[in-house]
Amino acid sequence: MFDTKTVSLEWGGKTLTLETGRIARQADGAVLATYGETVVLCAVTAAKSVKEGQDFFPLTVHYQEKFSAAGRIPGGFFKREGRATEKETLTSRLIDRPCRPLFPEGFYNEINVICQVLSYDGETEPDIVAMIAASAALTISGVPFMGPIGAARVGFRNGEYELNPSLQTALDDEGRLDLVVAATQDAVMMVESEAKELTEEEMLGAVMFAHEESRKVIGAIIDLAEKAAKDPWELQPVEDKSATLEELRGIIGADLEAAYKITDKSARQDAVNAARAKAREHYEGLDHDDPSEYLGKLKLVKKLESDIVRGSILKDGTRIDGRKVDEVRPIEAIVGLLPRTHGSALFTRGETQAICTTTLGTKDAEQMIDGLEGLSYNHFMLHYNFPPYSVGEVGRFGFTSRRETGHGKLAWRALHPVLPKHEDFPYTIRILSDITESNGSSSMATVCGGCLSMMDAGVPIERPVSGIAMGLILEGDNFAVLSDILGDEDHLGDMDFKVAGSEKGITSLQMDIKVAGITQEIMTKALEQAKAGRAHILGKMTEALSGARGEVSKHAPRIETMQIDKSKIRDVIGTGGKVIREIVAETGAKVDIDDEGVIKISSSNADEIAAARKWIEGITEEAEVGKIYEGKVVNIVDFGAFVNFMGGKDGLVHVSEMKNERVEKPTDVVSEGQEVKVKVLEIDNRGKVRLSMRVVDQETGEELEDTRPPREPRGDKPRGDRGGDRRGPRGGGRDGGGRGGRGGDRGGRGKGSDNDGGGDPDHMPAFLKDD
Structure with a gap:
């Protein structure tokens, strides 16, 4: 079949x-x-x-x-x-x-x-x-x-x-x-x-x-x-138009030669359009049986323009704007152009100009890409826009063309290799290049301006990168490689050869040609000439800004990174994200955590970052016996107060550890929400923490000398005797074997029970519990 x-x-x-x-x-x-x-x-x-x-x-x-x-x-x-x-x-x-x-x-x-x-x-x-x-x-x-x-x-x-x-x-x-x-x-x-x-x-x-x-x-x-293979199509033989071309040369050849010696792009275009109009008037004034006859002749004007420009370059090395073949147009670079952007630059080379801005964002600004490989996230973006006014034309605006996508990706490839490692600089970076003038190589202007704007924003790139576009005029074995081509040299030439890189080497190379290929000899010449051009442009960029600023823009968010043990990720996130949402709501900082335990805390306020970091450290770090912490009273019970002192960690300050003198009720000393300073006295084998306020100066946080006599060792006393060692919070008298009296929140009556004095056993200090 x-x-x-x-x-x-x-x-x-x-x-x-x-x-x-x-x-x-x-x-x-x-x-x-x-x-x-x-x-x-x-x-x-x-x-x-x-x-x-x-x-x-x-x-x-x-x-x-x-x-x-x-x-x-x-x-x-x-x-x-x-x-x-x-x-x-x-x-x-x-x-x-x-x-x-x-x-x-x-x-x-x-x-x-x-x-x-x-x-x-x-x-x-x-x-x-x-x-x-x-x-x-x-x-x-x-x-x-x-x-x-x-x-x-x-x-x-x-x-x-x-x-x-x-x-x-x-x-x-x-x-x-x-x-x-x-x-x-x-x-x-x-x-x-x-x-x-x-x-x-x-x-x-x-x-x-x-x-x-x-x-x-x-x-x-x-x-x-x-x-x-199917049978090849039969093509109409190509008509010999050399006679018509020479006829056109006689009519407007001198006008075009003069036009292509004008340096200014707009004035040059006006002169070229005048020559074309002259040719049209000449042919319209003749008698024609078929109007398409002279219209076909007018199409050869472009061919004549190409011959004039290319011949001048190959014959005496004279380019449209009078430059030598390896000469770069005048360059002006300005950084810090826009006050509220994170980084900005205006890069002008001849009649090509780009405004480039760099914006630094947090992880939630990353670009999500859904492709064959699955979901991926991009933390470096570069977007290139080419509005019609940049070439003095009227045209469609707001639609991203294939050309804009391609030029943006070329500049992205040029700058991506010198970016800092993401773990060292955990920002999402977006460069926006708006071409405001164009007369050749706006993509390379984007590379230069984008690099300057990143450095202005404080992105610690490894080395500055510049870019240059090379052209080619090829006639048989005779060729000329042109540095920093104009738009007309691109249109009338045979190659668009773009090279970007740092002083150390090439970061991107793109080549398109209009002929049936170029040789190794031509590529070698183009790369050597481009290297000299890139070095010249880098020197001009360095005059504006030699390296990345010491810190990111004051308008950019600050991001700090911390690493926690993977086993603690669940504690930081909490059930259904409850804990991490609370951290964000209370501190005002953004918190992102990945599967490896890397946490990124971001905010434009350094105090918010510090508060979130302290909270997370409190959740993930283990309390140390003998260390003093700041905490907040979160719950008061009859026998003491629970203090949150390490993010998600609570400990009990027993009423007997609130002051050196006797305290009848905890509410006489503390209230819910009060900030206190506590010392960790003991952590039992279940992780329950016993705290003390009385041995810490509540003003300075310094540790005080403990003047209370040392507690009697917890030997093998009868339960009743042990129960009588300390006075319970309310009731729970010295006779541990007697009636328990009224205990804590959920206390009751007991006879020498494990919970003498009542209360929730999980909230009782360790020294009031059985071994």
């Missing part, structure tokens, strides 16, 4: 299998990719015609993770997969970025690439499997895809590169790299990474290692295509 074609490859210690012909047979191309026990289905469909007037390539990639793949039911009210998560959006971009440049110029048919994770084994990351499945599906679909591409994840541990480590191990205590690379047989197409300050040589080695491993996957995809 099924004409199934399959290829397999042993790769990185697991079997990679690509299958087609069984599932989604009505799609133009469908591949089921299995790696380990992770399974991803990718289906490709393409429109057979182009919409009238369309002049762009509508490629859309959707990556979706099915919760059933991991044996889980989605959370939320509807219990089904909803809008794309951040991870799904980022993975969709991972697939789109290396595939888009491999479609021929002028191909405008709409294409959908849909990848769905159907099984997840908890170890094999599905993003790499999805990239491979998408490449294979496009290759066999018959659409004009100049692939295939391969993809690989690389880790770096103990000086050795690892192929396809899990996300959990790639950046653990010993892991130093999480790198994703997509490549064709001959060149690297896309790089995305987070690193723990790797050198340029180590990072380049990782990229080349990934490229070599990707070639193995490309071979398997070619084998599948030889078995199952």
Whole structure:
């Protein structure tokens, strides 16, 4: 029934299998990719015609993770997969970025690439499997895809590169790299990474290692295509437009050359728009049988602009704004811009500007993430916003685009490796980057501004981090690498190569290209030039703030951490959370406790933190005989008063231990709620505590000399004699064997009973009980 074609490859210690012909047979191309026990289905469909007037390539990639793949039911009210998560959006971009440049110029048919994770084994990351499945599906679909591409994840541990480590191990205590690379047989197409300050040589080695491993996957995809590929689409021959291009050059070439020598972005755009209008007026004034004829000619204006800019750079090294190829635009960095934020910075580089703020929160501000791996919590967030006014345009506002998500994650990866350990700095950290001007590399401005705002907030990062965007002009074997590219250089160039890192090494590398790949030589040059640029930017940042402030902002909550024994967790929480709620209500501080006994106490008031810590210490610490404590009278009975002196611990101050002289009634000395100072006299084998007030100065808390004669030893006296050693609180006379008289709260009559004098035996002092 099924004409199934399959290829397999042993790769990185697991079997990679690509299958087609069984599932989604009505799609133009469908591949089921299995790696380990992770399974991803990718289906490709393409429109057979182009919409009238369309002049762009509508490629859309959707990556979706099915919760059933991991044996889980989605959370939320509807219990089904909803809008794309951040991870799904980022993975969709991972697939789109290396595939888009491999479609021929002028191909405008709409294409959908849909990848769905159907099984997840908890170890094999599905993003790499999805990239491979998408490449294979496009290759066999018959659409004009100049692939295939391969993809690989690389880790770096103990000086050795690892192929396809899990996300959990790639950046653990010993892991130093999480790198994703997509490549064709001959060149690297896309790089995305987070690193723990790797050198340029180590990072380049990782990229080349990934490229070599990707070639193995490309071979398997070619084998599948030889078995199952559909007939390639017939494309219309590309029209030779060189004559029209030269015609345009004669009309507006000089105007564009002059425009692209204007440094100011707005003035330059006005001049370019004037040149375009001049070309339109020229063609509209001619007689045309078909208006689309001259409209097609006008589309070549962009090509002419590209030729002028690129030719100038390659010929004499002259850039749009007059800079040298390795020169960085003027930089201004300001910290403490906003008075009520916890940390803020304004970072301006040329005509690119970002306002970055850092907010410090407690554990309850952590981001909960519900994914295939289960529930997880993120205590570091970075959000990037790109409003339309930043480029002087009118547009949609308030919607988070895929681009904003991707740029924010790039900056997150750049800063995450230098954060302090969470146990040392137990705050939830959120960086907000609002781009207020943009003319190239706003994501790297976010890295620089975000780093400064964290230092301004008092986050003790290991080292400052800066970032720079590099560009490329490539014509045959001739190329130029550009430092700190402008927006126009990005649009008209061949590469967007972003590097972030500290003075010690690289923390993040991202590369996207518009050509069919770049070589090791170009990457080496770009990394070397970026290193010098990063150092220059770090110097300018240091002039504003050289390191983290000595303490967190006065507007930020204070957090203190304490460790208790796991066996005491139940005591601190209490039945149904009663105790911990009482601590929070009484002290005003927030208290969080985890399963390991780590307690975080937070408040903007240091006294509230101290009160909560003291309360918890009172619950978890053991009372010491002979030590003096402060306490509160919580209950008064006929024979004394119960004092809460260590959080949840109560002890009895017998009426005879309230003062050195005789006390008739406890209420003559103390009242409920009164603060008193007590000394621990005795702790019996049941944990009952006997306290004394009379041996402690109630004003100073200092211990007083005990002038009372020592008590007679508790030998083997008859019960009646022992009962007569002390006068009971009320009744319970010296004859222990006589009538008990009226005792405590629940006392009664007795003849030499164990509870002579009455009262609850659990609330009786130890010396009034039988051994």
